Amino acid sequence: MIRRLLTRSAWWAAALGVAASCALAAPAAKQAVASERHGHDTGSTLQALAERRRLLDEGESRLRAGDAEGARQAFEQAALQAHEAHIELGILRAQMQAGDYRHALAFAAHTAGVHLDEVEGRVFYAWLLSLGGQEAIAAQTLAAAPDHPMVKAARSRFQSGELLADGVLLSLPARLAPFATGAVAAHDARVAASALLLADGRHALAPQASVLASGTIWLRNGLGQTVAAEPEQQDVLLGLVLLKLAKPLPVPDAQCVPARDAFPGSPAYAIDYAPDPAGGAAWPLMRLGFLGAPTARGSAGLRRLGVALPGVGPRGGPVYDQGGRLVGLALRGTDAVDSLIPVGALRGHFGERFGIETGAPRAAPLATDELYERAMKSSLQVLVGTP
Numbered sequence: 212m213i214r215r216l217l218t219r220s221a222w223w224a225a226a227l228g229v230a231a232s233c234a235l236a237a238p239a240a241k242q243a244v245a246s247e248r249h250g251h252d253t254g255s256t257l258q259a260l261a262e263r264r265r266l267l268d269e270g271e272s273r274l275r276a277g278d279a280e281g282a283r284q285a286f287e288q289a290a291l292q293a294h295e296a297h298i299e300l301g302i303l304r305a306q307m308q309a310g311d312y313r314h315a316l317a318f319a320a321h322t323a324g325v326h327l328d329e330v331e332g333r334v335f336y337a338w339l340l341s342l343g344g345q346e347a348i349a350a351q352t353l354a355a356a357p358d359h360p361m362v363k364a365a366r367s368r369f370q371s372g373e374l375l376a377d378g379v380l381l382s383l384p385a386r387l388a389p390f391a392t393g394a395v396a397a398h399d400a401r402v403a404a405s406a407l408l409l410a411d412g413r414h415a416l417a418p419q420a421s422v423l424a425s426g427t428i429w430l431r432n433g434l435g436q437t438v439a440a441e442p443e444q445q446d447v448l449l450g451l452v453l454l455k456l457a458k459p460l461p462v463p464d465a466q467c468v469p470a471r472d473a474f475p476g477s478p479a480y481a482i483d484y485a486p487d488p489a490g491g492a493a494w495p496l497m498r499l500g501f502l503g504a505p506t507a508r509g510s511a512g513l514r515r516l517g518v519a520l521p522g523v524g525p526r527g528g529p530v531y532d533q534g535g536r537l538v539g540l541a542l543r544g545t546d547a548v549d550s551l552i553p554v555g556a557l558r559g560h561f562g563e564r565f566g567i568e569t570g571a572p573r574a575a576p577l578a579t580d581e582l583y584e585r586a587m588k589s590s591l592q593v594l595v596g597t598p
Contacts, residue, residue: 259292262292263289263292263293263298266285266286266288266289267285267286267289267297267298267301269281269282269285270282270283270285270286270289270301270305271301271383273285274301274304274305274308274390275390275392276392277308277390277392277393277435277436279305279306279308279309279434280305280309282301282304282305282308283302283305283306283309285301286298286301286302286305287302289301290302295326296322296326296329296331296332296384297329297331297384299318299321299322299326299332300322300331300332300335300384300385301384302318303315303318303319303322303335304384304386304389306318307339307389307494308389308390308434308435309434310433310434310584310587310588311584312339312343312580312583312584312587313578313580313581313584315339316336316339316340316343316580319332319335319336319339320336322335322336323335323336323337323352330356330357330359330361330362331361331384331385332385333352333353333356333362334353334356334359334361334362334365334380334385334387335385335387336352337349337350337352337353337365337369338365338374338376338380338387340352341369341374341496342374342494342495342496342497342583343497343579343580343583344480344497344498344499344579346369349369350366350369353365353366353369360379361379361380361382361385364378364379364380365380365387368380371521372521372522373485373486373521373522374485374493374494374496375485375486375487375493376388376491376493377487377489377491381491387494388435388491388492388493388494389433389434389435389492389493389494390435390492391431391435391437391491391492392435392436392437393431393435393436393437393438393458394429394437394438394439394457394458395437396427396429396431396437396490396594396596397426397427397596397597399490399596399597400427400429400490400594400595400596401486401487401488401489401490401594401595402484402485402486402487402488402490402491402493402592402593402594403421403422403425403486403524403525403593403594403595404417404418404420404421404486404524404525404526404527404593405417405482405483405484405495405526405527405528405541405590405591405592405593406418406421406430406454406527406528406590406591406592406593407527407528407529407540407589407590407591408430408432408460408462408588408589408590408591409564409565410462410466410564410565410566410567411459411462411564412456412459412460412461412462413455413456413459414443414453414454414455414456414564415430415440415453415454415456415591416451416452416453416454416527416540416557416561417430417451417452417454417525417527417591417593418450418451418452418525418526418527418542418543418593419445419446419447419450419451419452420450420525421524421525421527421593421595422442422452422454422593422595425595425596425598426595426596426597426598427439427595427596428440428441428442428454428593428594428595428596429593429594429595429596430454430456430460430591430592430593430594431492431591431592431594432460432461432587432588432590432591432592433493433494433495433586433587433588433590434461434587434588435492436460436461437492437594438456438457438458438460439456439457440454440455440456440457441454441455441457442454442455443455444561446560446561448560449512449542449552449556449557449560450542451527451540451542451552451560451561453561460588460591461588462588462589463584463585463588463589464585465567466537466565466566466567466585466589467534467535467536467537467566467567467568467569467574468536468537468538468554468558468565468566468567468568468569469532469536469538469554469568469569469571469574470568470569470570471555472538472539472553472554472555473502473532473538473539473553474502475502475503475504475505475514475517476501476502477501477502477532477538478499478500478501478532478533479499479500479501479502479517479518479530479531479532479533479538479551480497480498480499480518480530480531480532480533480579480582480586481497481498481500481516481518481520481528481529481530481541481549482495482496482497482528482529482530482531482541482586482589482590483495483496483498483520483521483522483526483528483541483590484496484528484590484591484592485521485522486522486523486524487592490594492592493592494587495528495583495586495587495590496520496521497579497582497583497586498518498519498520499518499579500516500517500518500519501517501518502514502515502516502517502518502538502551503515503516503517503551506548506550512552512553512555512556512559513542513550513551513552513556514550514551514553515548515549515550515551516530516541516549516550516551517551518530518541518549520541520549523543523547524543525542525543525593526541526542526543526549527540527541527542527593528540528541528586528590528591529541529586529589529590530551531582531585531586532574533574533576533577534573534574534575534576534577535574535577535581535582535585536566536569536574537554537565537566537589538551538553538554539551539552539553539554539556539557540552540554540557
């Protein structure tokens with residue numbers, strides 16, 4: 212049944228142009244909802260309901276423990292008994308916690324388009340769209356949504372540009388963030404910046420301003436996996452610190468860098484996390500733009516980023532070209548202007564730590580959802596505790 216649902220979700224994504232909002236108001240879609248309600252009429256005995264509840268509890272427990280695959284299996288077993296939005300939301304969160312953004316985005320289109328009376332599915336789909344840079348479609352998806360606390364909170368976040376999931380946006384079953392797993396950060400730890408995981412999985416680069424005078428440091432990827440870290444090398448000229456991880460984190464497959472730095476005006480994708488005083492786990496935000504010209508600090512290799520990232524404060528997430536190659540790191544200076552430190556400058560200061568060099572002047576374009584999957588591993592939250 213799950214395979215059939217995923218096939219349907221792919222059809223929805225293609226037919227709607229990755230925009231469920233058109234179908235959400237269509238009478239034909241309402242008829243589809245009626246035909247899809249077969250799950251509500253089956254598995255309704257007390258024994259079946261108890262088993263379904265057990266499977267859902269198991270799925271949630273496994274997600275909290277970081278076992279995304281075990282959680283997915285539990286939620287899918289529950290889905291064999293009933294076709295309900297809250298079960299599908301469990302599958303979606305398991306996919307996201309496993310870093311499977313591509314399938315989650317397609318399946319979320321199904322959940323949003325078929326379960327029209329369950330607004331949480333629509334919010335979840337819109338959130339994933341906005342994370343991946345499809346802001347206009349995300350807003351359109353919620354345009355006709357009914358008055359609901361989650362809808363109000365999501366709209367507010369869309370308007371601010373900072374996709375920080377808090378309050379009602381963390382409520383089950385449509386929790387819009389992964390669970391934090393691994394090392395346990397201090398209760399007073401806050402998300403101070405974003406960082407770049409290097410190709411060895413054992414080091415990361417973070418803005419120097421984010422860790423100065425801080426206590427313990429933790430790093431967390433978009434899957435919620437958390438490790439402790441400590442400074443190994445500081446570079447005052449670039450304003451970066453090299454951090455050594457207590458345990459390695461998974462890295463994207465085939466992490467590559469171009470042989471030459473990207474030209475100004477080149478399309479680029481920048482990754483960041485919203486600052487969070489509560490230190491919660493989150494999925495990264497991706498935005499598209501065009502790289503800018505050298506800055507006043509051009510002697511250090513800096514350029515204007517050219518990609519509009521929301522929020523204020525230090526940032527240090529990765530920047531990719533359309534082919535998914537790492538072209539540099541986004542850095543916000545004291546002048547509140549976002550700059551790009553090209554990968555050539557990074558290699559000059561920190562050595563060959565950034566991936567396999569490819570000589571092709573222009574890589575074949577990579578699907579944006581696949582690029583986002585890479586960013587879930589390569590971009591990190593920087594959490595700092597009180598000294």
